Amino acid sequence: MTRPAPENRGGLHRRAFISAAAGAGLLLGIRHDGSVVAAGAAERAAPASFSAFLQITAAGEVRITYPGVDMGQGSYNALPRILADELEADWSRVEVVSAAADPALVSAVNGRQRTANSDSVLTYYDQLRVLGAGAREMLVAAAAGRWGVSAGECVAAAGEVRHPASSRALGYGELAAAAARLSPPAEPKLKDRDAFRFIGGSVPRKDVAEKVDGTAVFGIDLQLPDMLHAALRLPDEIGAEVVSFNAESVLKRRGVVAVTRVDRGVAVIADSFWRARQAAEALQVEFGPGAVAGKSSADLRAELRAGLLAETALPFPDVDTQVKPMQFRPLSRDATLAALETAATTLDLEYEVPYLSHLTMEPPACTARVTDSACEVWAPHQQPDKARQAAADAAGLPLEQVSLQLTRAGGGFGRKWELDYVRQAVQAAAAVPGRPVKLCWTREQDVGHDYYRPGCVVRTRVALGADGITGMYSRIAAQSVWRFQDKPMMPGMGDPTMAALLIYDVYDFPAKYIDFVEMPWAIPVGLWRSVTLSQNSFFAESAIDEAAVALGRDPYEFRYALLHQHPRLQAVLQAAADRADWNAPRPPGSGLGIALSHGFESVCAIVADVTVKDARLTINKLVCAFDCGLQIDPANIRAQLEGGMTFGLSAALRGEVTFRDGGTAEKNFNTQPILRFPETPQFDIVLVQGSDHPGGAGEAGVPAVAPALTNAIYAASQQRIRRLPLERSGLKLARSGSANA
Amino acid sequence: MIKFKLNDADVTLDVEDDMPLLWALRDHLGLTGTKYGCGIAQCGACAVHIDGQPGRACVTPVSAVAGRTVRTIEGLGGEHPVQQAWKAIEVPQCGYCQSGQIMAAVALLENNPRPTDADIDRAMQGQLCRCGTYPRIRTAVHAAARASGGANRDSES
Numbered sequence: 001m002t003r004p005a006p007e008n009r010g011g012l013h014r015r016a017f018i019s020a021a022a023g024a025g026l027l028l029g030i031r032h033d034g035s036v037v038a039a040g041a042a043e044r045a046a047p048a049s050f051s052a053f054l055q056i057t058a059a060g061e062v063r064i065t066y067p068g069v070d071m072g073q074g075s076y077n078a079l080p081r082i083l084a085d086e087l088e089a090d091w092s093r094v095e096v097v098s099a100a101a102d103p104a105l106v107s108a109v110n111g112r113q114r115t116a117n118s119d120s121v122l123t124y125y126d127q128l129r130v131l132g133a134g135a136r137e138m139l140v141a142a143a144a145g146r147w148g149v150s151a152g153e154c155v156a157a158a159g160e161v162r163h164p165a166s167s168r169a170l171g172y173g174e175l176a177a178a179a180a181r182l183s184p185p186a187e188p189k190l191k192d193r194d195a196f197r198f199i200g201g202s203v204p205r206k207d208v209a210e211k212v213d214g215t216a217v218f219g220i221d222l223q224l225p226d227m228l229h230a231a232l233r234l235p236d237e238i239g240a241e242v243v244s245f246n247a248e249s250v251l252k253r254r255g256v257v258a259v260t261r262v263d264r265g266v267a268v269i270a271d272s273f274w275r276a277r278q279a280a281e282a283l284q285v286e287f288g289p290g291a292v293a294g295k296s297s298a299d300l301r302a303e304l305r306a307g308l309l310a311e312t313a314l315p316f317p318d319v320d321t322q323v324k325p326m327q328f329r330p331l332s333r334d335a336t337l338a339a340l341e342t343a344a345t346t347l348d349l350e351y352e353v354p355y356l357s358h359l360t361m362e363p364p365a366c367t368a369r370v371t372d373s374a375c376e377v378w379a380p381h382q383q384p385d386k387a388r389q390a391a392a393d394a395a396g397l398p399l400e401q402v403s404l405q406l407t408r409a410g411g412g413f414g415r416k417w418e419l420d421y422v423r424q425a426v427q428a429a430a431a432v433p434g435r436p437v438k439l440c441w442t443r444e445q446d447v448g449h450d451y452y453r454p455g456c457v458v459r460t461r462v463a464l465g466a467d468g469i470t471g472m473y474s475r476i477a478a479q480s481v482w483r484f485q486d487k488p489m490m491p492g493m494g495d496p497t498m499a500a501l502l503i504y505d506v507y508d509f510p511a512k513y514i515d516f517v518e519m520p521w522a523i524p525v526g527l528w529r530s531v532t533l534s535q536n537s538f539f540a541e542s543a544i545d546e547a548a549v550a551l552g553r554d555p556y557e558f559r560y561a562l563l564h565q566h567p568r569l570q571a572v573l574q575a576a577a578d579r580a581d582w583n584a585p586r587p588p589g590s591g592l593g594i595a596l597s598h599g600f601e602s603v604c605a606i607v608a609d610v611t612v613k614d615a616r617l618t619i620n621k622l623v624c625a626f627d628c629g630l631q632i633d634p635a636n637i638r639a640q641l642e643g644g645m646t647f648g649l650s651a652a653l654r655g656e657v658t659f660r661d662g663g664t665a666e667k668n669f670n671t672q673p674i675l676r677f678p679e680t681p682q683f684d685i686v687l688v689q690g691s692d693h694p695g696g697a698g699e700a701g702v703p704a705v706a707p708a709l710t711n712a713i714y715a716a717s718q719q720r721i722r723r724l725p726l727e728r729s730g731l732k733l734a735r736s737g738s739a740n741a
Numbered sequence: 742m743i744k745f746k747l748n749d750a751d752v753t754l755d756v757e758d759d760m761p762l763l764w765a766l767r768d769h770l771g772l773t774g775t776k777y778g779c780g781i782a783q784c785g786a787c788a789v790h791i792d793g794q795p796g797r798a799c800v801t802p803v804s805a806v807a808g809r810t811v812r813t814i815e816g817l818g819g820e821h822p823v824q825q826a827w828k829a830i831e832v833p834q835c836g837y838c839q840s841g842q843i844m845a846a847v848a849l850l851e852n853n854p855r856p857t858d859a860d861i862d863r864a865m866q867g868q869l870c871r872c873g874t875y876p877r878i879r880t881a882v883h884a885a886a887r888a889s890g891g892a893n894r895d896s897e898s
Contacts, residue, residue, distance in 0.1 A: 070835075071835050072833070072834030072835025072836065072872045073834070074834070204831075205831055207833070207836070208827070208828050208831050208832075208833060209819070209828060210836075211833035211835075211836030211839050212819070212824045212827045212828055212832075212833065212836075212839060212843065213774070213814065213815075213817070213818075213819035213824060214772075214773075214774020214775070214813070214814035214815050214840045215774065216836050217773075218776075218836075218837055220773075220776070220777065221773040223771060223773065229768060254757070271768075272756075272760075272764055272768035272769060273764055273767070273768055273777075274760050274761060274764035274768070275760075359871055360835075360837075360871060361776070361778050361784070361786060361835070361837040361838050361869065361870070361871045361872075362776070362778075362835075362837045363777070363778075408835070408836065408837075409835060410776070410835050410836070410837025410838075411835045411837060411871050411872065412835075413871075440777070442780060443778065443779045443780060443781075444780075635831065639831075639834060639874070639877070640834075642873050642874075642876055642877075643834055643872045643873030643874070644873070645873070646872075646873025646875065647871070647872075647873060668779050668780075668781055668783060669778075669779050669781075669783040669784050669869060670779075670781060670783050674869060674871060675873075675875075676866050676867075676869065677861075677862060677865040677866050677868060677870075677875045677878070677879075678862035678863075678865075678866050680873075680875040680876065683876060
């Protein structure tokens with residue numbers, strides 16, 4: 001999500017106190033005000049508001065609870081590294097613990113326990129450092145006391161406290177109980193950055209072995225005694241309600257135990273998933289009319305394009321994302337219209353992107369067990385706090401009687417932010433009280449009933465003078481993700497998930513104006529990896545490129561000049577251009593395209609190197625320069641960028657969900673293909689550090705791929721692609737460059 | 742009753758003949774390392790070996806493996822050279838597709854200990870990864886080939 005992020009730096013009071021839970025070694029948490037606190041059972045039973053648990057057992061095991069969900073984004077390892085670094089832990093003795101939904105695990109920055117907006121590292125970073133440093137000082141004090149020396153004579157390193165003068169050492173496990181009885185340091189002293197051992201370095205990940213030997217437990221993998229399996233019957237048309245169903249039509253089938261109504265459809269419960277699915281498909285169900293009234297993509301597209309001409313639209317403020325807190329600049333509609341009227345030259349450009357599905361490799365899956373007095377849930381979920389509440393609502397139980405344990409997530413990308421599959425699992429389990437029920441969606445259901453990235457059309461008018469852009473008016477027509485997600489709308493303003501950064505705030509030219517025409521459709525829409533930027537980077541960076549071309553300016557030099565107020569962004573743009581050898585001559589039919597994106601407190605610039613010949617597109621290379629500030633885990637940052645660019649490529653090339661008769665035409669990977677192994681281009685990634693504080697990496701690689709690619713196609717072939725996916729334009733991906741690398 | 746050899750053990754199942762091997766493995770034999778991704782042999786998450794050759798458990802009726810030998814990710818033992826390479830290169834992101842990726846890579850290397858990049862492209866093109874681990878998979882396949890004594894004809898990318 002790209003909604004304005006709360007203040008997330010500084011302001012943490014370093015007041016601290018530590019106590020301990022008897023018999024369990026050292027158990028610590030950290031309050032939202034930054035104070036280190038005991039986190040034993042007694043403290044957790046009370047209304048608590050602290051996070052980032054640390055336990056050091058008497059055996060010397062360092063257990064760090066990762067508060068979010070591991071869906072491949074790497075913070076499962078990055079967050080513990082931050083704490084372990086300040087703690088001076090022995091990494092081989094660190095165990096990462098997967099969390100349950102727990103108010104004690106919320107981030108101090110946003111008050112939530114959730115994994116989104118690429119902000120796990122940046123919302124927990126300060127807390128984790130203080131907690132690690134506080135624990136280290138406690139352990140040092142305990143050792144100093146044991147030896148009768150001053151703490152200043154002792155050093156903590158690799159999971160033990162050493163007294164060099166006497167060559168003595170004690171392991172953290174031996175010190176944990178004594179440390180737990182001590183008063184805490186009032187202000188734990190954080191390490192100097194040049195003393196970081198794990199941050200920025202290379203340490204083995206904790207989640208690899210189980211993902212390589214098949215033992216990792218994803219949502220779909222949970223196995224419990226006496227467990228049943230649920231499959232869904234969903235309507236062909238999106239949003240159609242169940243009118244009636246005939247359970248008797250399938251109850252006699254082998255293995256079938258129960259049939260029950262759930263949100264969005266009917267669940268069949270059986271002793272294996274396959275039997276449940278066979279029965280669900282055979283079930284006699286009558287559905288009512290769909291929520292999009294039998295519409296097809298052509299109808300929706302016509303309405304979107306008509307929306308561009310609407311008399312009224314909701315304005316979006318010009319937001320300055322580069323200052324804290326964000327600044328809202330005055331709107332300048334009149335000035336923008338005046339600039340367009342008086343300009344020597346104007347461009348009138350229409351762009352379009354389709355609806356997109358998430359296609360997590362693991363479809364939605366969740367397990368629940370419900371009794372009169374308790375509801376237990378096991379789920380891969382990006383917002384365990386709200387999923388637990390949703391389970392409580394679905395079970396009709398108070399929150400205190402509901403638990404939710406996170407599993408591994410086989411991809412999230414925003415799909416596992418939604419609550420539908422958790423509610424369905426609880427509703428299904430309620431039909432067989434006391435027995436665990438594992439619900440799994442089919443791929444066809446996943447594609448056909450997703451919460452899609454909305455399709456959008458954009459009209460951008462550009463006023464050009466001799467010296468550059470004199471005004472830009474950009475209007476977007478689409479559904480509102482915020483409205484569908486029940487988030488409060490800003491009065492009189494367009495949805496920021498649709499309109500923000502439609503014209504980049506960081507480019508300095510006068511008279512910008514953005515507005516939004518909302519489509520009141522009932523197609524479920526939601527958060528899709530990089531959210532707002534997933535579409536608006538394409539719109540913004542295409543228009544800037546077209547303006548540069550119209551002015552006869554080099555697209556890189558043009559952007560660089562417009563960024564003169566933002567040297568950090570200029571440096572990233574330049575790093576990408578330099579790495580791609582921007583000014584070197586290219587053979588006929590080949591060209592480079594550049595695009596920038598900034599979000600998640602990071603900056604990304606991508607240069608695409610392509611060749612276009614006989615309607616065949618060859619991606620020779622994607623060069624990516626990236627600045628997420630302080631790099632916690634550089635190897636993972638590179639993996640996230642490769643993954644983000646691959647994700648962006650799938651969408652740019654062939655990502656498209658279309659609607660026919662109120663349902664989706666695409667249902668599975670055969671009709672909604674994603675990038676395959678041999679199609680993957682060569683990636684060349686340059687990491688730049690432009691800040692001492694970490695930013696996000698999980699989504700940042702996605703947005704700039706599409707505009708870099710279409711800008712490169714223009715440079716190579718003078719064919720300007722304004723509508724995605726680009727294979728729709730007749731271009732086909734020929735091959736990647738990697739096989740020849 | 743359907744009998745076959747699974748990871749060197751004899752198993753007997755009383756299930757419908759047309760139940761896909763995938764769901765027999767996961768729900769009736771408790772082996773959840775083999776994943777469901779598409780159900781139509783498009784993504785490779787369910788890749789297993791049947792008589793030593795790569796197969797798609799999601800479209801293979803369990804009756805089709807009667808009397809045959811099936812190997813799943815659990816049958817590799819965790820320290821297979823391909824798994825060691827996957828760990829050294831830290832290939833997985835979410836990890837969901839990796840059982841299938843590894844089974845495909847093992848089958849490739851058993852048939853061709855010295856694969857070129859083009860050989861790897863061919864062998865792995867049916868294995869989808871949504872996280873985009875393809876570059877590291879390529880590196881890991883080369884590393885596993887090298888560790889097993891196969892000399893690479895290509896440089897790793």
